[in-house]
Amino acid sequence: MLCKQTLAIAASVLFCMTTSLGLAKERTSKRDSIKTVILKRTAPLKRIDTISLSAHEKELSSSPIREILKDQFSPLRKQLRESHNAYVEAYINKYTNQAFRAHLAKMKGLAAYYFPIFEKIFQETNVPEEIKYLAIIESSLNPHAVSRVGATGPWQFMYATARGYGLKINSYVDERKDPFEATYAAANYLKQSYDIYGDWFLAIASYNCGPGNVNRAISRSGIDNPTFWDIQDYLPRETRNYIPAFIAMSYVMSNPDLYPVEANYSDLPTDIDVILVDKNLSLSSIAKVLEIEPTELYRLNPSYNKKVIQADKLNPSRLIVPKVQSDEYAKLYSFLQGNSPATSPVVLTAQNQDVYTVKKGDTLDAISKRFKGSSVSSLKAMNNLRSNTIKPGMTLKVSQD
Numbered sequence: 168m169l170c171k172q173t174l175a176i177a178a179s180v181l182f183c184m185t186t187s188l189g190l191a192k193e194r195t196s197k198r199d200s201i202k203t204v205i206l207k208r209t210a211p212l213k214r215i216d217t218i219s220l221s222a223h224e225k226e227l228s229s230s231p232i233r234e235i236l237k238d239q240f241s242p243l244r245k246q247l248r249e250s251h252n253a254y255v256e257a258y259i260n261k262y263t264n265q266a267f268r269a270h271l272a273k274m275k276g277l278a279a280y281y282f283p284i285f286e287k288i289f290q291e292t293n294v295p296e297e298i299k300y301l302a303i304i305e306s307s308l309n310p311h312a313v314s315r316v317g318a319t320g321p322w323q324f325m326y327a328t329a330r331g332y333g334l335k336i337n338s339y340v341d342e343r344k345d346p347f348e349a350t351y352a353a354a355n356y357l358k359q360s361y362d363i364y365g366d367w368f369l370a371i372a373s374y375n376c377g378p379g380n381v382n383r384a385i386s387r388s389g390i391d392n393p394t395f396w397d398i399q400d401y402l403p404r405e406t407r408n409y410i411p412a413f414i415a416m417s418y419v420m421s422n423p424d425l426y427p428v429e430a431n432y433s434d435l436p437t438d439i440d441v442i443l444v445d446k447n448l449s450l451s452s453i454a455k456v457l458e459i460e461p462t463e464l465y466r467l468n469p470s471y472n473k474k475v476i477q478a479d480k481l482n483p484s485r486l487i488v489p490k491v492q493s494d495e496y497a498k499l500y501s502f503l504q505g506n507s508p509a510t511s512p513v514v515l516t517a518q519n520q521d522v523y524t525v526k527k528g529d530t531l532d533a534i535s536k537r538f539k540g541s542s543v544s545s546l547k548a549m550n551n552l553r554s555n556t557i558k559p560g561m562t563l564k565v566s567q568d
Contacts, residue, residue, distance in 0.1 A: 246366075255414045258408075259419060268428055269431075273433075274303050275420070276431040278299075279433075281321070285299040304409065304412050305322055320341070321349055322350065336545065340471055341472055357370050357374055366394065368395035369394075372402060387401045439487055439490060442488065442499075443483040444478050444485075445479055448478075453486065453499070523563050524562050529559070531546050
């Protein structure tokens with residue numbers, strides 16, 4: 168999301184749909200409301216998933232029958248195919264330019280790891296798998312990406328929006344960086360937006376600039392049930408370019424025969440195990456049990472700010488590890504059950520909260536640097552600030568490590 172500061176989340180969505188006329192009226196009435204429903208897996212299992220990332224390459228050699236079936240169930244795929252206009256061509260030219268080849272090669276390499284995760288979650292949540300290309304536009308598949316306005320993670324969530332969609336953010340964890348949790352939240356947002364607009368491009372535009380801007384653009388266009396192209400000129404500048412960029416990236420990435428670029432593969436593993444843990448553990452202690460470098464686990468678990476997992480039996484947390492062989496899994500399982508003397512339990516201290524009185528010359532940026540547990544976006548969210556403007560004498564809630 169590029170216009171993150173404009174996002175607004177309301178609390179309810181009406182689901183009664185009858186005739187096509189009734190559906191159109193209901194979509195109009197629902198445009199400013201997005202229901203917050205958390206799509207998170209919290210079953211208290213140990214190993215909850217094994218994902219074969221190397222299978223990603225097979226996507227490009229799918230059978231014609233499979234492609235036909237996918238077309239039948241993917242309105243977005245049809246929209247992508249029919250949207251090759253001058254705006255999109257400009258971005259295709261950009262992404263296929265020689266100067267862009269190194270970046271595209273890097274994206275293909277990272278996609279081999281991230282796309283199977285996205286595809287699995289989108290399949291679970293009934294979101295078109297083509298949405299995966301949006302993460303390249305958002306963050307270049309960088310879980311640590313932070314925008315100039317504080318949007319964070321592969322799907323670039325602002326603090327308040329992320330909290331509204333159930334993502335945990337504190338000094339120990341920022342689930343906006345978690346490729347699983349953040350993708351569930353993005354799927355939730357996009358699916359709810361699609362229920363409102365009945366159009367994937369408008370849903371994606373809403374993800375970028377918020378439903379308020381999309382609704383105003385629809386109103387200004389004077390068109391009932393418009394397409395994105397009908398309201399493009401009425402949207403914020405970033406959003407006018409956001410959809411063409413997404414279309415172009417999806418086209419270039421999904422047509423390697425037309426645009427051959429060899430993937431620059433990263434050192435991320437080709438297969439992973441996803442495990443839920445129910446106690447406080449350091450990633451370095453887990454790496455010791457698995458006899459791997461701690462940095463490998465840090466890369467696979469980017470949401471843990473202090474390289475420590477904070478969890479209990481009622482609130483298990485996700486651990487991603489390279490695919491574990493049976494003998495290694497037995498050691499890891501024993502360790503997770505507390506039967507290994509290899510390391511001591513990790514004791515976590517609670518995040519301290521305080522109140523700060525604004526002094527002359529203070530800025531939110533300066534305060535966020537003074538109190539390490541607070542970012543500018545979290546300060547604004549905690550104190551219901553609509554802008555970065557603060558005045559001497561104001562009291563602000565702050566968080567400390």
